[in-house]
Amino acid sequence: MLACLFITLGFKNTVKIGNAYGIVVVFVMCLTSAYLVLVMIILWKTHILFIFAYILIIGSVELAYLSSILYKLGEGGYLPLAFALYLMSVMYTWNYVHRRKYHYETEHKVSIEEVREIVASTSFQRLPGVALFYSELAHAVPPIFKHYVANIPALHSVLVFVSVRSMPVSKVPIKEQFHFRRVQPTDLPVFTCMVHFGYDDVLREEEVFEDVLVVKLRQFLWEYYGIDVVLANGNEVDEAWSDGIIHFMAEHELEAEEGASIFRRIFIHSYKVLKIALVASFSICLNKKCLE
Structure with missing residues (x-):
């Protein structure tokens, strides 16, 4: 609710809010179609000709629609992209440190x-x-x-x-x-x-x-x-x-090694913050019985 209030106060008019909303809708349509292609390839094992036909027909329509509203990025459309970049950085940080932890266990x-x-x-x-x-x-x-x-x-x-x-x-x-x-x-x-x-x-x-x-x-x-x-x-x-x-x-305590780059230290500290937030938000459930 506070985020909605801040966005409204920041944009000050419905035109920019509408542009941001329009960018979100079109990008969601394109991403949904792209994920559907992955599902067709990996899970459904669809014939390659049907996949190409789907990409040509649906993809061309959605890309044309997307290209027609890209000019609105500077008029409020940048907001959902900023949110997307933030969420991507969170997911990349979690994935990067998680992989490093897995490699440590393997070694x-x-x-x-x-x-x-x-x-x-x-x-x-x-x-x-x-x-x-x-x-x-x-x-x-x-x-x-x-x-x-x-x-x-x-x-x-x-x-x-x-x-x-x-x-x-x-x-x-x-x-x-x-x-x-x-x-x-x-x-x-x-x-x-x-x-x-x-x-x-x-x-x-x-x-x-x-x-x-x-x-x-x-x-x-x-x-x-x-x-x-x-x-x-x-x-x-x-x-x-x-x-x-x-x-x-196991409960791992992650620390940056001596001589680690500043980016790696940022990743590890960000991962710790995310982990603390998750532990504070969720209880660990085993066999449908929550252990508080």
Whole structure:
């Protein structure tokens, strides 16, 4: 409401406001058509001739319409473009720092040999239950695990490193939602899990994420290792499941390295501000229960 008031006071007449609104409408039309082309290519797998026909017919009309109002940019039409540039800078900052964080996790991931040594070590106290470590690494052990064992000399009966990915499709078939791998040798109760969800996928009301994950883990043991491994490890998984499930989520503290450019420092500080704003605005919800 305050933004509308400031815009009205700044423009002082409806002509400039109308120009800004007209620019927005036409740009939205053009962007919608452009995104529809992407949908036709990626999701619908439309024949290339139909795509070219759509671009020639619809695109030519909308570009002609757009070119006819570009002269209004200096008469109020610059306002929506300024808003768009601001939002693009916010999204680019978030994406840039997020990618840098992912590269850091990739470069500092824990090797399989280190995991074997840690799990096989007798210096750790064994705790009942299943431990789920969440990260963005696909079928890899994140740095949080090494940090965890360095500060807490205890390991749970079963360890699962989970990465949840949102796919650019509406629904992912149930059989393809959970992908497990086992850390060798097979006598170690350590697994990695990739979870794929579409943007329309939701768990049913009676389902709980960790329960579904454990069921899929038992199915994985049955399909890939046979009845002997299921009898030996399936019981271990069931016992750990009944003892409880613990969730571990990493919280990264980002800092600019020494000698970093001023632009990189601005990106990191802007990312921190955005993250604080998001944390303050939203509660973290897990299995439809908000953790305040």
